[in-house]
Amino acid sequence: MTQDTDTKSDSLLVFTGSTLWAALRFSLILILLCGIIYPLASTGLAQLLFPSQANGSLVKDDEGIIVGSELIGQSFTDPKLFQGRVSSIDYNADASGSNNYAPSYPELIERMQESANSWTANNPEVPVGSLPVDLITNSGSGLDPHISPKSAAVQIPRISSLTGLPEAELQALVGDATEGRDWGVFGEPRINVLKLNLALQQKIAELNP
Template sequence: MGVLATSLRTSLLIMLVCGLLYSLTMTGIAQLIFPKQANGSLIHNADGVVIGSELIGQSFVDPAFFQGRVSSIEYKAEGSGTPNYAPSNSDMLDRVKQSIADWSANNPDVPVSELPIDLISNSGSGLDPDISPEAALAQVPRISQLTGIDQQQITALVDEHTKPRELGFLGEPTVNVLMLNIALQQLQAK
């Protein structure tokens, strides 16, 4: 009976330390050191309403805004992931063909040969909030035409929102689509 009681006490102590104390400590440290990140990197509008997160892509259906990557899960964060289709899969080929057709219809000034691949391919999570600077710049003529804002102003906006490689050599330069569209909306309001 003594071994059973000792085992139960030890198990309870380990559950409290590892399950509760450790979790509360890490959450407290994260809230102190990185409060914005610990709370999801949320973005609020002028009224304080949450309009998105810097970490999760959104669908922008208005062609006057920058479009992000294709999402096979319709940007639903509760089920991130993507089907692992082979290049020969008919569903994937149909989706890519449709993406190219949509691009051509919405961007007649930019030939398909200059279409950045990240505008017709989805990320592994289906929630990628970023596109390449080339993908953003390819959309400038359409957005300029639809908004009446000079292409140079929109290009400057893309340049301002381009994040360089981490530490100067890790990864690729990226542009956060939500942050860019918020800046575009502010530019339109002027």
């Protein structure tokens, strides 16, 4: 009886040891595949096929200095530049998101009224009734880098007055900066505010060498 018990114990130990070793080997293989090979392969392919996107879609000025990303908006307070959307998080990418207020929520109404009042003060040439809604509303993430072409167009009189650039020249800048729908179907025409302002600053520099 004792011999049979010892035999069973030895067999159990062998089975347990074999199972543990198999589990360990399987874990090591998964770590190698999923933790090393796959990340290196996907990173390498991304750098090869989509280097700009893989590195954050960074935007550089004429001197090669990084000034931002195509994917994250910025706050432009200089009235001579095009303004982007309202951001309740001040375009802080560490805290993306915005309050999901209903249209009747008092705080939302108050914020939109403040934006409308600010618009009237800085753009007396354009009535507030012509103000596109995307200039006084937050995006879902609070980081939207784009505005609609109409939102850029209504800012032209102010910028022309402050910079001395002809409105026709500014309209041409807006037209050149307008991006179409994705695949010609998805989304709406839009303008990246950072890219547009870089082009605008270049025009201002040419006007005042």
